[in-house]
Amino acid sequence: MKKKLWIIMALILVVPAFLFTVGCQKRVATVVKEPVAKEEPKVEPKKEEPAPAPAPAPAPAKLDTTVMQSDIYFDFDKSNLKPEAQENLLQKAEWLRDNPDVTVTIEGHCDERGTNEYNLALGDRRSESAKAFLVNLGISASRLTTISYGVERPTCMGHNEDCWWKNRRAHFVVNQ
Template sequence: MGQRFLIRAGTVLAAAFLLVACGDDEPVVQATDTGASQAQPAPAPAPAVEAAPVPSGPAEGTQEHFVLNVGDRVFFATDRHDLDEDARNVLRRQAAYLGQYPNVSVIIEGHADERGTREYNLGLGDRRANSARDYLVSLGVSSSRIRTLSYGKERPVALGHNEAAWAQNRRAVTVLAN
C-alpha cells in the first residue's frame, strides 16, 4: 500500500472515531430559574457526511499500477535473449496495458548477471531489451513509444553470487516514461 493511502485511511478512521466519541447519549443537566436542575437529552448529533470513497491501490497509469497489475519484467536463460512463454505472456499483458494508455511511452532496460565482461553484458542487455521491444511492436505497440537501454551487469537487483541471484538479474524491465 502506498503512503498516501495509509494517510488517507488514517484520517478517515480518526474522523470516524471522533464522531463516535462525541456522539454519546448522556443527558445534559441544565439549571432552571428555580435553581433546580433537570435532565434533558443531548441534542441529536449532526448527520455524518459521507466521505468520498478512498481509492484502493495505486493510481491507474502509474508505474506502481503497471507493476501490480501487469508485471514489469521478463527473465532470460544464461547467455540468451530469446523470449520464453512466460516472458511472452508478460509482454502480451504489457501490450494490452499500453493499448489502454496510448499516451504512455516506455523504456525497456536490458540487464545481465555479473558473469562476463562489461562489454559483453552491455551487448547482451541490449539484445534482451530489443527482444522485448520487438515483441511489443509485433503486438501492435508503436515503436515510437518504446526506447531501449542496456545496463549490462551494472544494476543488479539481487546481489548474491549464485544461480538464484543471477537468474533474477538476467532480465528486461519495462519502465513507464510519462
C-alpha cells in the first residue's frame, strides 16, 4: 500500500515536470526562418473573363496630385535642400495638410557616378532630408515613408550632366 502511494506521488510530481520541460523547449526555438525561392515564380496566365458591367457608382472625386508629382533636386554627393527644393516642399506640405488622409513614400535617388553602396546611403539621406523638412512643417512623420534606390532606378539613362541632375532627386509617390 505504501509502495503504491509512493508510485502515485511520483507520477503526480514527475509527469507534470516532464510536460513542463517539453513546453519550455518548444518555446526556445523561435528564430524566424523564411524559405528560399529556388526558381523564377511562375506567372499564371490570367483567364479572360467577361468583365461584369461596371456598376454606375458615383465616381470618387479624383485626387489632384500635380503638386506631389514634381521631384526635388540635389547637388552631387549632397543631401541638403537647396532653396528651390525648400520652395517645392512648402507647396507639398500645404497639399498634404489639405489631404490629411493620404500617405506618401519619398524615394531618394542618385546619379550614376558614385559607387552603389555609398549612393544607397546618399539616397537615404536625401529622402530623409525631405521628410525632416515636411515634419518640421507639421506633417505627421507617420504619413511619410522613405526608401532609397541609390543608383538603381535612374529616370534618365544618359551618361552626362543633362541626365545626372535629373537623377539626383527625391521623388514623391502618393499612396491613396
